[in-house]
Amino acid sequence: MMADTIWVWVELNQGKPFRGSLEVLSKAAQLGAAEAVVFGSGARAAAPTLGAYGASKVYVHDDAAYDDYMAMPAAATLGALIEQQRPALLLFATTYDGRDVAARLSPMLGSGLITDATDFSLNGGELRVSVPWGGENIVTATLVHNGTKLVLFRPKAFALEEHSGITPTVEEVQASIDPALLRARITRRVEQAAEGPGLEDAAIIVSGGRGLGKPENFSVVEALANVLGGAVGATRAVVDAGWVPYSYQVGQTGKTVKPTLYIAVGISGAIQHLAGMKGSKYIVAINRDENAPIFSAADLGVVGDALTIVPQLTEELKRRKAAGG
Amino acid sequence: MKICVCVKQIPDPNIEVSKLDPATNRLVRTGVSLVLDPGDEGGVEAALLLQEKHGGEVVAVSMGPQTAQEALRRTLAMGADGAILISDPALAGADSLGTARALAAAIGREQPDLVICATESTDGYTGMVPGGIAQLLGMPALTFAREISIDGDTCTIHRVTPTGYQVVEATLPVVITVASGAYTPRYPSMKGIMASKKKPLSVLSMADLGLNASEVGEAGAKERVVSVSKIEARAAGRVIKDDGAAAVAIADFLDQYKLL
Ligand SMILES: Cc1cc2nc3c(=O)[nH]c(=O)nc-3n(C[C@H](O)[C@H](O)[C@H](O)COP(=O)(O)OP(=O)(O)OC[C@H]3O[C@@H](n4cnc5c(N)ncnc54)[C@H](O)[C@@H]3O)c2cc1C
Ligand SMILES: Cc1cc2nc3c(=O)[nH]c(=O)nc-3n(C[C@H](O)[C@H](O)[C@H](O)COP(=O)(O)OP(=O)(O)OC[C@H]3O[C@@H](n4cnc5c(N)ncnc54)[C@H](O)[C@@H]3O)c2cc1C
Numbered sequence: 001m002m003a004d005t006i007w008v009w010v011e012l013n014q015g016k017p018f019r020g021s022l023e024v025l026s027k028a029a030q031l032g033a034a035e036a037v038v039f040g041s042g043a044r045a046a047a048p049t050l051g052a053y054g055a056s057k058v059y060v061h062d063d064a065a066y067d068d069y070m071a072m073p074a075a076a077t078l079g080a081l082i083e084q085q086r087p088a089l090l091l092f093a094t095t096y097d098g099r100d101v102a103a104r105l106s107p108m109l110g111s112g113l114i115t116d117a118t119d120f121s122l123n124g125g126e127l128r129v130s131v132p133w134g135g136e137n138i139v140t141a142t143l144v145h146n147g148t149k150l151v152l153f154r155p156k157a158f159a160l161e162e163h164s165g166i167t168p169t170v171e172e173v174q175a176s177i178d179p180a181l182l183r184a185r186i187t188r189r190v191e192q193a194a195e196g197p198g199l200e201d202a203a204i205i206v207s208g209g210r211g212l213g214k215p216e217n218f219s220v221v222e223a224l225a226n227v228l229g230g231a232v233g234a235t236r237a238v239v240d241a242g243w244v245p246y247s248y249q250v251g252q253t254g255k256t257v258k259p260t261l262y263i264a265v266g267i268s269g270a271i272q273h274l275a276g277m278k279g280s281k282y283i284v285a286i287n288r289d290e291n292a293p294i295f296s297a298a299d300l301g302v303v304g305d306a307l308t309i310v311p312q313l314t315e316e317l318k319r320r321k322a323a324g325g
Numbered sequence: 326m327k328i329c330v331c332v333k334q335i336p337d338p339n340i341e342v343s344k345l346d347p348a349t350n351r352l353v354r355t356g357v358s359l360v361l362d363p364g365d366e367g368g369v370e371a372a373l374l375l376q377e378k379h380g381g382e383v384v385a386v387s388m389g390p391q392t393a394q395e396a397l398r399r400t401l402a403m404g405a406d407g408a409i410l411i412s413d414p415a416l417a418g419a420d421s422l423g424t425a426r427a428l429a430a431a432i433g434r435e436q437p438d439l440v441i442c443a444t445e446s447t448d449g450y451t452g453m454v455p456g457g458i459a460q461l462l463g464m465p466a467l468t469f470a471r472e473i474s475i476d477g478d479t480c481t482i483h484r485v486t487p488t489g490y491q492v493v494e495a496t497l498p499v500v501i502t503v504a505s506g507a508y509t510p511r512y513p514s515m516k517g518i519m520a521s522k523k524k525p526l527s528v529l530s531m532a533d534l535g536l537n538a539s540e541v542g543e544a545g546a547k548e549r550v551v552s553v554s555k556i557e558a559r560a561a562g563r564v565i566k567d568d569g570a571a572a573v574a575i576a577d578f579l580d581q582y583k584l585l
Contacts, residue, residue, distance in 0.1 A: 069467075069493055069495075071465070096469055096487075099452055099468070100456050102453065103453045103466070106422045106425075106460075107422060107425060107457050112422060113421065113547075113548070132556065137555060138555075139552075139553050140554070141551060142551050143549070145547045184499070186491045188491065189491050190491070191488050192489040198488070204584065228585075236506065246471065246505070247488070249506075261579070261582075282582055282584065286571075286575075290564070295564050300564075301561070301564035302564075304567025308567070309575075316572045317579075317585065
């Protein structure tokens with residue numbers, strides 16, 4: 001039993017380590033002996049990068065079988081590796097695939113898991129995990145069993161931190177994938193090209209809510225995001241109404257974002273929406289109703305008609321940018 | 326075709342912010358109005374649409390206290406054919422693994438072609454139960470579906486991704502999770518409500534399912550809440566009324582904090 005060994009599951013995104021995985025690795029390396037596990041095409045090539053973010057050892061299985069729908073084969077290989085090496089902890093960044101893999105490992109290993117976490121500590125080997133809950137609480141939880149404990153973290157829970165000088169040992173995982181585990185296949189990938197940065201990575205986000213009145217008016221939000229070089233978000237109300245795709249949704253059942261600036265346009269500020277954007281550094285809100293709950297979270301609140309103010313703001317910013325060069 | 330749809334009864338998220346009992350750190354479920362999870366209503370809708378197209382049977386499955394029968398009655402009123410409640414005092418305090426084990430035990434007996442869940446519940450939202458069920462039943466789990474179709478014994482979904490979607494297929498049986506908002510649930514009709522009273526709803530104990538308290542209930546739970554604290558409220562900033570100059574005021578604010 002390697003009591004202090006912390007494993008981080010690293011996901012590849014078009015052959016490159018996913019930023020969220022590197023964030024978790026950065027934190028793990030501060031707390032103990034961090035090792036990374038990475039499967040799929042490009043796994044081997046990713047090892048030096050994982051070393052740079054703190055992995056002293058990298059387990060790789062560079063096999064294209066994982067590039068397709070990976071949950072079943074990845075959980076099988078990972079489960080076997082855990083049985084062999086018994087790390088104390090296995091940490092994930094919350095991604096679509098990471099969630100699927102973790103959900104399978106739990107019953108496979110009889111391991112408990114904690115999801116939606118934002119922080120963790122190990123005091124004398126005792127695990128403490130912070131989970132924001134219900135918009136107003138932080139739950140501190142732990143896992144009480146002997147085997148490997150599984151924890152999934154929200155994106156942006158930790159800062160990226162490079163460590164110089166570590167050249168990780170690379171260990172090739174010996175595994176053969178049972179064809180019976182390749183039962184789900186991706187037959188087509190459709191990219192719905194969004195312009196500008198994605199929500200998770202954006203430094204600036206402009207989000208629209210039902211206060212915009214109708215789908216066509218959503219364009220004022222897009223125009224503002226465009227001049228700011230930011231991403232566009234939305235509330236669940238407008239996503240459910242079909243104005244924009246689900247991938248735009250910010251909140252408890254959508255994305256958690258942490259930009260430097262969040263502009264909420266025609267958004268009431270329901271607790272489920274706040275849960276996803278309260279971590280923004282600066283919040284500006286525009287709402288017609290001076291009692292809208294969003295104002296209690298805003299650094300600058302503007303009571304007024306978004307359909308008048310937002311186009312004016314876009315013009316004003318264009319003017320300043322042109323003047324400022 | 327047989328479809329099992331997993332549904333959970335939760336405190337009404339539209340009325341109240343869920344609270345934790347300070348003594349047990351469990352969710353407060355008494356003195357609050359309980360509803361069928363809105364996400365699971367979407368799962369029921371998806372199941373009913375598939376049944377309308379392909380025939381067969383829809384069975385709603387829940388784990389929870391006896392009150393969860395009300396949530397199951399609602400699925401019957403929407404159009405499900407039967408319902409199963411797993412209820413046992415020893416199940417209180419189950420974690421996601423215990424929940425998956427209990428649900429998988431009941432679902433396994435039904436031998437469904439398809440199991441439908443929401444991607445995550447609205448109160449606990451670990452999102453780990455469906456994948457757990459799939460693992461325990463040896464099925465693939467196709468997750469984050471916003472469109473489901475069945476052709477012969479092949480199930481195809483559109484799986485939402487951060488940048489678009491994937492078309493994913495697998496041979497039945499499979500577990501599917503539906504993305505939030507992908508299906509707008511129907512309201513039960515008067516006729517549906519009347520008919521639901523005659524539909525079968527069975528209640529199973531842990532013993533009925535051959536489950537052991539050391540594996541599924543609080544005794545078996547691996548996850549423990551140690552403490553709960555309040556998040557410091559974010560201090561509200563300045564609020565101004567638009568008198569025609571709000572756009573300039575916002576631009577000044579952005580300038581001030583070097584956000585341009
Ligand atoms: C289980 C559950 C999960 C949920 N998850 C999420 C989630 O992840 N994300 C999310 O966003 N929501 C979520 N919700 C929904 C949430 O509770 C709210 O219903 C939703 O956020 C409201 O969206 P909204 O602010 O766009 O609309 P509304 O609440 O309708 O607010 C519109 C606002 O616009 C203002 N307005 C109207 N006209 C104008 C105008 N011309 N100019 C300026 N302001 C104007 C109004 O004063 C009002 O405050 C969830 C709900 C439930 C029950
Ligand atoms: C604040 C809080 C935090 C928690 N954190 C954790 C944690 O980190 N780890 C952990 O293991 N447990 C945790 N739990 C306990 C967990 O919520 C319960 O174990 C719950 O029974 C199952 O998890 P879920 O609701 O999160 O399910 P999810 O996996 O989010 O639910 C997805 C879908 O699975 C189906 N489903 C889930 N539960 C049931 C059910 N009882 N009956 C029928 N269908 C169901 C539904 O279709 C549901 O939409 C937490 C609970 C609370 C209140």
